[in-house]
Amino acid sequence: MFSKFRDRKLVEKVTQKIEEESKGITVRIMHVCGTHEWTITHFGIRDLLPSNVEVVAGPGCPVCVTPGSEIDMIAELSTKDGVAVTTFGDVIRVPGTRTSLSEAKARGGDVRLVYGIEEAVRIARQERKKEVVHFSIGFETTAPMAAVEILKGPPENFSIFSTHKLIPPAMEFLLKSGLSLDGFICPGHVSTIIGVKPYRGLAERYRKPMVVAGFEPLDVLLGILSIVRQVKEGGWGVENEYTRAVREEGNVIALKAIGDVFEVADSWWRGIGRIEASGLKLRGHFEEFDASKKFGLEAPPADYMPEGCGCGEVLKGVIKPEDCPLFGKECTPNHPIGPCMVSLEGTCSIIYKYRSLRW
Amino acid sequence: MLFKVSVLCLAIPAKVVRIEGDRAEIEIGGVKREASLALVADAGVNVGDYVLVHTGYAIAKIREDEAEEILKAWKEVLAEG
Numbered sequence: 236m237f238s239k240f241r242d243r244k245l246v247e248k249v250t251q252k253i254e255e256e257s258k259g260i261t262v263r264i265m266h267v268c269g270t271h272e273w274t275i276t277h278f279g280i281r282d283l284l285p286s287n288v289e290v291v292a293g294p295g296c297p298v299c300v301t302p303g304s305e306i307d308m309i310a311e312l313s314t315k316d317g318v319a320v321t322t323f324g325d326v327i328r329v330p331g332t333r334t335s336l337s338e339a340k341a342r343g344g345d346v347r348l349v350y351g352i353e354e355a356v357r358i359a360r361q362e363r364k365k366e367v368v369h370f371s372i373g374f375e376t377t378a379p380m381a382a383v384e385i386l387k388g389p390p391e392n393f394s395i396f397s398t399h400k401l402i403p404p405a406m407e408f409l410l411k412s413g414l415s416l417d418g419f420i421c422p423g424h425v426s427t428i429i430g431v432k433p434y435r436g437l438a439e440r441y442r443k444p445m446v447v448a449g450f451e452p453l454d455v456l457l458g459i460l461s462i463v464r465q466v467k468e469g470g471w472g473v474e475n476e477y478t479r480a481v482r483e484e485g486n487v488i489a490l491k492a493i494g495d496v497f498e499v500a501d502s503w504w505r506g507i508g509r510i511e512a513s514g515l516k517l518r519g520h521f522e523e524f525d526a527s528k529k530f531g532l533e534a535p536p537a538d539y540m541p542e543g544c545g546c547g548e549v550l551k552g553v554i555k556p557e558d559c560p561l562f563g564k565e566c567t568p569n570h571p572i573g574p575c576m577v578s579l580e581g582t583c584s585i586i587y588k589y590r591s592l593r594w
Numbered sequence: 595m596l597f598k599v600s601v602l603c604l605a606i607p608a609k610v611v612r613i614e615g616d617r618a619e620i621e622i623g624g625v626k627r628e629a630s631l632a633l634v635a636d637a638g639v640n641v642g643d644y645v646l647v648h649t650g651y652a653i654a655k656i657r658e659d660e661a662e663e664i665l666k667a668w669k670e671v672l673a674e675g
């Protein structure tokens with residue numbers, strides 16, 4: 236069913252059109268999703284674009300933007316008696332400022348990988364003597380699952396350490412900071428939840444075109460074409476190219492669950508800094524499930540990046556991974572130095588692994 | 595490969611093969627899994643439909659007709675010259 240969005244003829248036509256329409260202008264587009272970077276790198280989309288059209292990756296990797304101090308706290312918590320920490324795949328290898336979850340595990344910490352938060356609740360039900368703390372990380376795509384599980388009423392030995400983050404405030408932060416950007420490819424999966432609406436105000440305020448796009452090569456190329464056309468005409472609308480999954484109003488059930496369980500709070504983005512109203516914390520009446528209250532996990536955020544690591548600049552799209560002096564030398568997926576090389580969604584790791592692959 | 599692991603902003607298209615209440619059996623590349631339909635309760639998901647699944651939950655029903663529409667519209671734009 237997805238081959239339609241890989242149609243070579245159409246791909247050729249679209250790239251030709253991008254070249255035509257971008258004659259005489261330069262266009263710098265940012266996407267904010269690890270999966271978009273995967274599509275772009277895996278299918279060699281940058282090679283198909285003329286040199287005056289550039290696509291850069293922004294802070295689209297939740298694991299990469301989680302502060303090192305939060306990693307430290309959760310890693311140390313996992314080594315406490317009677318506590319088990321659950322989390323997703325690549326989170327465990329990410330270095331904090333002092334330690335990582337995998338280091339804590341090696342020291343005897345109880346760290347378990349789960350496929351989803353549902354599994355974490357199940358563990359809490361089965362092991363009532365353990366305090367099961369779920370490291371609840373992710374953007375708007377992942378927050379609804381946490382909200383639904385909290386609303387279902389987990390057992391009292393279950394809690395979450397929420398480090399959920401919101402994408403539109405981060406986009407606004409980057410726009411405000413004056414980075415040279417002409418438009419955004421908006422994250423498809425985040426948008427299935429939040430819909431198209433949140434981008435409308437942003438596009439209007441900063442006069443930048445934005446396109447919600449899916450994850451096939453044509454999705455991304457059509458998004459680029461649409462932004463190029465708008466830049467050429469001096470427009471700044473919001474378009475939804477990914478209508479097969481994204482509705483204008485988003486997923487209303489998910490949004491309601493998020494609103495019932497979480498409130499918006501300022502949040503610290505690793506490598507970027509504090510962004511106003513860009514995070515989600517549990518509302519007061521769910522305090523009993525809030526690990527930061529239960530275990531007193533309130534450390535000041537420390538914006539630590541390993542020495543020489545350019546992740547902060549990579550996350551803002553200021554430099555490309557290849558511009559980092561450590562890329563591919565000291566820093567590789569097998570010996571990652573910064574979070575952008577550790578996480579499977581990190582720009583450095585994706586570019587390192589897939590840049591030589593072509594379809 | 596990216597799709598083997600649960601990655602945080604990734605959602606995978608999966609075919610619904612069985613539905614029981616708000617649970618579904620889904621198939622991703624020949625592998626069967628379970629997913630919750632709680633977040634797409636208003637989308638009218640039926641057996642045979644495709645849904646996007648993220649960390650054990652379906653988050654959107656994929657609407658094939660919309661895919662056709664969008665491609666048709668773009669083909670017209672591209673034909674314009």
Ligand code: SF4
Pocket residue numbers: 543544545546547549556559560561562563566567571572573574575576577583
């Ligand atoms: S290549 Fe490694 S050291 Fe350089 S920015 Fe990426 S993660 Fe950091």
